[in-house]
Amino acid sequence: MRTIFTFVLLLSSFSVMAEFKHLRVLMHSDPSHKAMVVYTLDKKKYAKGSELVYSINQKMDEKDVKINKITKYSVKSLKRGGKYLLKFDLNNLKENSTVYFKISTPNKTSKLYHFKTAPKDKNAPLALLFGGDSRSDSAQRRVMNKKMKELVVQNPEIIALVFGGDMIENGMKWSQWEKWLEDYQVTITDDNRILPFVPVRGNHETDRKLFNQLFFMDEAGFEDVYYVSYFSDLAIINLNTNISHLGKQRKWLESTLKDLSSKGYWMVPNYHRPAYPAVKSPGKAKKHWVPLFEKYGVDFVFESDGHALKRTAPIFNGEINHQKGIVYLGEGGLGVRQRNPDRGNKWYFQSPGYTYSMHHAFLLRKKNGSIKVSVEVPDSNKSFDQMTFEKRNN
Template sequence: MLTIIKGPYLQWPTINSITIMWETDIPSSSKVEIYLAERIHSGYQGNYKKPEYIVTAVCDESFRNIHSITIEHLLPGTTYFYKIYSENDKSEVEAGPYPLKTAVGRGVPFSFTVTSETGGYSGFDQTNGQLNVDLFAQMQRYRPDFTLFVGDVVNDGKEYADWDKYFFGPGRDFMRTTPFYSCLGNHENYASWYYEFMGFAPPKNYYSFDYGDVHFTCLDSTDFVKKDSYPFSQDELRPGNPQYDFLIRDLQAATAKWKIVYFHYPPYVSGGYQVEVLRQLCPILEEYEVDLVFNSHTIVYERSHPIRAGEIDFDKGIVYIVSGGAGAMPDWLLPKRDWHTSQSLAVPHFVQVVVTLEQLEVRAIDLEGRLFDTMQIRKNADGVKMIL
């Protein structure tokens, strides 16, 4: 009997396209149908009438286990419903309908969430995985447009079973309706499964995308700082390194009002596993006026003061946030905060970011839904920044 064992899940939303992926236990064909539903005052799936009108359908008759279908020619910031189908010579399976939303365009507010360590915390987790289930459920209550995972989503990326145990299994309901992006952490362990399961732009370990008024840049800090030289560099942080050169080109070309960069190893954290060599990237981030940097690796929450040139600068500084979200390791914090730390707490959490043209609002939320830290970055039409 043909069975869907992962997904469906959503990848790489743009203003007019989205990719839908899933995995079956037996090689089979792939098909996605997209429906446009009528919005009503009450009723089916969040005040939408049961979808009946098919907008488009895309088929791939080749047999495979990991399925990936990109739907194009959609409208910006629009809610659709989708159904997936797989079939082989002996059986067939379908799932849906589930809602999806395309990316919003410039000038339209949106929100996203950030977390990590769903697998990295597994060796310390006494809940037998319930913490991950609760974390995904709590994020779902905030209905983000998408989510960033800042690495270590599995315990060992080379173990096939880990991808379902720590990530796709606990996040199944959430990922059916919420696209996600991820960067490589050390627990992904350079695994090929990351590249097979993720629908990001090549080379997949680093990439960038625009969403609304934000330009996002994903880096692979495990490539900059190799396992055999961690926490020091092997001279990869220099011109001529493909990823280093990509970062400069990417930020030079970005035209969005806000810039956010994310990668796993933290250059600033008042705790264990700070990787100071990555501060070599900071002059580039400062030159191209990055606003926020998200990291993980240390399984705590920490927000820095705005930093520029190794000092606190409330006018032009960058805020670094460690969202080691799926676990809480208070023993990993230093006895006292370092100079760069504004707020820090070791609790299971995620971060919600609400974006408008004039403001980024960052909210740190624990597993029970309690707000325990907040920050606003405001920027006027001339690009003058104020951090509150």
């Protein structure tokens, strides 16, 4: 009897999950007010009659709760894999709030999920996860996703995961994307909290169109995948190392940094190919973006691609400078096999810098006018490293 009951329970849970496959929440520029709830459909006809209901800060079964209904959705056919994506746009959300939502079709209703929007008040506590490179090793990717789930439970102020690119090995293979999207479900907490995702393109996301479709960069008007995500007065400047560094992007970067700097934002660039790598040769960012970072005084930088944990000493003008220097953190440890970064003995890893072969995610916590960044590693409840950044006076 118990076996039959378990079987029926499993079957029913599969049927619900099958209806809302790869459920995820995406955030782009305005995570305080906007989010996209997205899932994958095997057939377009399954979209018919879909709707999303949501409430702010109150679960739907609570008294006097205001329930909002969205019946408008968009469905797009993916370039590869013969699947469809269904998206609900949640606009005009309340900042610094918990959004509870349910999706339903004429036949099925999902569980009650929730996620958090970013605060606008610069004094409100805020946390983000950073990481990159989850390709090639699904088992380790799941370990890291589980770690991030634990971090979300321990740090409820986490808003989203800001990803540094190279989610999968071959961006043209739907089977790899499918596995990655399945693995990302591991980040959903036991009380159904979803970790929203802020995307950046890595060099292995080779199919630009498919990447843009999957993360709705095409609809958002960010086809070239460089944009700013505003988390109160923290501006995450997401850059694309797959396209020209010197063309429109550099022009945009300079005007953006100038604007953000004059308005007193915390500025944290995030991109894939590193300027100060632990393992490989430096990317073009070193010559063409770093001078702008230094000119406008960005606070610190996230890089990916190298498959190693790194923290550089503060660097300014190609030298270590503890007053004006910028710390580069990275570089890709969300599942891909980690490389031994000992090659080359690079000068910028002298103390307090370091580099190790170690899977990792960064937890950024903004509180009381400073930002604390800790290095979180699997199989340990303690942070591997912690550092504090004070706001620069630009």
